[in-house]
Amino acid sequence: MVEQAARRMAEQIVMSAPNGWTRAVLSGRAGRGGSGMTGGYTVPGTRAHTGLPQMHSLLMELAEGIRNDRGWEPVSWEMDCRPSGEYRLVTFTEAVGRVTGRGGGYEVVLDPDYRLPQPGLRQTxxxxxxxxxxxxxxxxxxxxxxxxxxxxxxxxxxxxxxxxxxxxxxxxxxxxxxxxxxxxxxxxxxxxxxxxxxxxxxxxxxxxxxxxxxxxxxxxxxxxxxxxxxxxxxxxxxxxxxxxxxxxxxxxxxxxxxxxxxxxxxxxxxxxxxxxxxxxxxxxxxxxxxxxxxxxxxxxxxxxxxxxxxxxxxxxxxxxxxxxxxxCRPACGAGTRQIIGGIPEEVPPTLQTIHINDATGIVDLSPLTEAPSLRRLHLNRSTTADLTPVRDLPIESLRVALDDGDLTPLAGHPHLASLRLNTTAPADLTPLATVPNLHGLDLSGAHIPDLTVLSGLSNLRYLALDRQQWAALLDHGKVPPALAAVRLAGEDVTFDDALVLASRIGLATEDALRVVGSL
CATH class of the missing domain: 3.40.1580.10 (SMI1/KNR4-like)
Known part of the structure; x- marks a missing residue:
């Protein structure tokens, strides 16, 4: 049943293909709760994958076959098709699945029952x-x-x-x-x-x-x-x-x-x-x-x-x-909690989150010290050179592109829980070893000469690295000890790449199901 579903999926992908396509890579999730799909066709001369075929009924058929064969519910899958008619399907449990959005890649869940503690549980x-x-x-x-x-x-x-x-x-x-x-x-x-x-x-x-x-x-x-x-x-x-x-x-x-x-x-x-x-x-x-x-x-x-x-x-x-x-209750006067776009001339003291998007030049973060309740600071396609203003703010989620790679201002930060770091220069992770509540890191866009520092982050639960970074960390045997989920970042990584990573960090993947065929 699984082989038949895979063949029909490949037929649908080929039938729906645009002119000039050279490859189709689609992936997603399917089960009793429904199906999802991402990816598309590669057409030389175009900027990105284009189009998705209609395959919901086929995906539900695939999920049923795998559920009957392996007992997996739901399943993750990836289909790779070529104009020659060759196709390859890889499926596994939902423990490994495609990540959409920035950086792409695959996520591997090592502890499906773990949930991050909510900050309110630490409040007086x-x-x-x-x-x-x-x-x-x-x-x-x-x-x-x-x-x-x-x-x-x-x-x-x-x-x-x-x-x-x-x-x-x-x-x-x-x-x-x-x-x-x-x-x-x-x-x-x-x-x-x-x-x-x-x-x-x-x-x-x-x-x-x-x-x-x-x-x-x-x-x-x-x-x-x-x-x-x-x-x-x-x-x-x-x-x-x-x-x-x-x-x-x-x-x-x-x-x-x-x-x-x-x-x-x-x-x-x-x-x-x-x-x-x-x-x-x-x-x-x-x-x-x-x-x-x-x-x-x-x-x-x-x-x-x-x-x-x-x-x-x-x-x-x-x-x-x-x-x-x-x-008819009058509008609440709680003040501005969120800003998207850039730092205003007057920063509202009630501000709790700001997304600084597409800034030209180096962003000066010092005006944000006027927001004593700032919890989330995300620089999106924007760069700063000095994290000193962050030191005295209760920021928990920080996404930043750093011009000089200096993380010293974050040392001992009592609130920082997650950091997505991009750098234009090598960065030393040593200051992060003193951040007590840090539970998530995305370093896939950063130049980190020494990743072995990560092994000392005993509270780290989530880690995102690119292919080369994971290889370096694993080769040194310095994987953080308490990870519950990881991500293999990169637009070009495959399901098989993710399964290899999952195996190296302790998840049994030898029963992954693969179907290879030709139309």
């Missing part, structure tokens, strides 16, 4: 008492319902309340207490939905029934705090701080965030029962699909949030559509 825990007041929350909620009824001309129907025993049981099932003011609301109504219709009473979100809250929490815990998007995206990911700072832990998700309302698009309101230093237990945050950069602080409690809702109604900051009310 809050010690303040909850800000919520259950009696005041109940009073405000009833007043809120009365004012809505006055606007609509009739009272809105709500589900009956739950019992205190049901709330106790829910807390036992999730293993975490609910804030007292949220409990008070459930003793008035079990969410705001009847049938398929929700009133969206709280921040224009559907308030979940108690049973749905428990189910949502249980399902959420199964993916361990937040989705994992793969090492190619996660190795230098950054989580923003909230405004006000140090109120919510800098995490993509946390087991003490209890989702109680949803906008029904993958985003949620949650009560935070384990706040950061300046937060309050029971504070309300927004989290979910659109909050990969971190949660957003909403209010110090359900009680305070209800007060805000009453004020919006009093101010007329709402829209009425038949029997539905939508609150």
């Amino acid at each position: 825990a809050g010690t303040a008492a909850p800000a919520g007041d259950p009696e005041l929350a109940a009073t405000r909620f009833r007043t809120y319902l009365e004012r809505r009824a006055a606007i609509l001309g009739s009272r809105e129907e709500l589900p009956p309340p739950v019992t205190a025993a049901a709330l106790d049981d829910a807390e036992r099932r999730i293993g975490c207490p609910l804030p007292a003011d949220l409990r008070a609301l459930y003793l008035i109504a079990d969410g705001d939905g009847i049938g398929y219709r929700n009133l969206c009473l709280i921040e224009n979100n559907a308030w979940l029934s108690l049973e749905s809250l428990v189910a949502e929490y249980t399902d959420w815990r199964e993916w361990q705090d937040r989705p994992w998007f793969g090492w190619d995206l996660e190795w230098d990911a950054v989580v923003f701080d909230t405004t006000p700072a140090d109120t919510v832990r800098r995490c993509g998700g946390h087991p003490a965030w209890i989702r109680f309302a949803t906008s029904e698009d993958g985003n949620y309101l949650a009560v935070d029962m384990d706040p950061a230093r300046d937060g309050r237990p029971g504070q309300v945050i927004a989290t979910g699909r659109d909050y990969d950069d971190g949660p957003v602080y909403i209010a110090d409690s359900i009680t305070s949030l209800l007060e805000q809702h009453l004020e919006l109604l009093e101010q007329g900051s709402y829209e009425k559509d038949d029997d539905y009310i939508s609150l």
